[in-house]
Amino acid sequence: MRAVDGVDLEIEPGRIFGLLGPNGAGKTTTLEMIEGLRRPDQGHITYGDHDLVRQPGVARERFGVQLQTSSFFELLRVDETIDLFASFYRHTLATDTLIERFELGEKRKAYVQTLSGGQRQRLAVAVALVNDPEVVFLDEPTAGLDPQARRNVWDSVRQLREEGRTVVLTTHYMDEAEALCDQLAVMDHGRVLDEGQPKELIERHMPAAFIEVSAEVPVGEDVELPGLQRVTREGPKTVLRTERLDETLGALAEWARAAGVPLTGLATRTATLEDVFLHLTGRSLRD
Numbered sequence: 001m002r003a004v005d006g007v008d009l010e011i012e013p014g015r016i017f018g019l020l021g022p023n024g025a026g027k028t029t030t031l032e033m034i035e036g037l038r039r040p041d042q043g044h045i046t047y048g049d050h051d052l053v054r055q056p057g058v059a060r061e062r063f064g065v066q067l068q069t070s071s072f073f074e075l076l077r078v079d080e081t082i083d084l085f086a087s088f089y090r091h092t093l094a095t096d097t098l099i100e101r102f103e104l105g106e107k108r109k110a111y112v113q114t115l116s117g118g119q120r121q122r123l124a125v126a127v128a129l130v131n132d133p134e135v136v137f138l139d140e141p142t143a144g145l146d147p148q149a150r151r152n153v154w155d156s157v158r159q160l161r162e163e164g165r166t167v168v169l170t171t172h173y174m175d176e177a178e179a180l181c182d183q184l185a186v187m188d189h190g191r192v193l194d195e196g197q198p199k200e201l202i203e204r205h206m207p208a209a210f211i212e213v214s215a216e217v218p219v220g221e222d223v224e225l226p227g228l229q230r231v232t233r234e235g236p237k238t239v240l241r242t243e244r245l246d247e248t249l250g251a252l253a254e255w256a257r258a259a260g261v262p263l264t265g266l267a268t269r270t271a272t273l274e275d276v277f278l279h280l281t282g283r284s285l286r287d
Contacts, residue, residue, distance in 0.1 A: 118149030
């Protein structure tokens with residue numbers, strides 16, 4: 001079984017590029033090959049005029065990497081950890097600059113083992129920037145973080161783009177991909193299923209709207225409504241997919257009155273990246 005099968009990506013400089021997919025989709029393996037941590041069995045990886053398969057040193061000098069699981073020496077302090085990684089490179093950013101930027105000043109002399117999950121993640125991103133890289137790779141940068149810590153990481157990622165750096169990140173969080181990425185590649189089973197801006201992907205695959213209905217009697221597939229494409233059940237709710245929202249809503253209200261079925265809840269929404277993924281793969285990202 002191939003972990004990555006015929007992936008072909010072109011990442012524009014100065015943008016945030018995301019690999020979106022569930023665990024096991026091949027995202028991390030793809031990144032490891034680009035970063036020079038894993039040698040591909042075949043194919044080419046280029047950065048400018050450089051062949052990264054033949055010149056892996058280029059990646060080490062110009063790329064910054066935050067791994068999915070960052071392992072630090074637990075009994076080193078925060079500033080010592082940054083200094084250690086800085087010693088591996090010829091050109092580096094100042095430790096003080098990174099500590100200030102990632103709001104680690106209060107933890108400067110704290111041992112790594114005492115840091116919270118969000119603080120460790122900020123340290124991991126700081127270490128990824130220690131060599132002042134042109135491209136920054138972030139593998140699941142907010143996995144396991146609370147909402148406030150996630151937003152702090154998001155702000156840091158946006159700042160990297162504002163500085164002119166290219167950011168490549170993996171995620172299986174829909175809101176993260178939609179909020180951060182200029183360009184997305186949707187992956188599953190080692191293949192890229194489609195690529196584009198988040199809005200483009202939604203418009204291309206799901207030019208539809210959804211009506212979520214809660215009623216004493218579930219709305220069945222036998223109910224004829226204009227524009228209706230599909231009826232599904234999600235727990236206590238019935239979800240109607242429609243290509244003509246206004247007409248479907250009006251007809252739904254008429255049907256409910258005529259049938260004597262009280263609508264206890266009604267909400268509408270446009271398609272999301274999760275809808276796109278389900279359309280492309282037939283399974284949820286949360287699997």
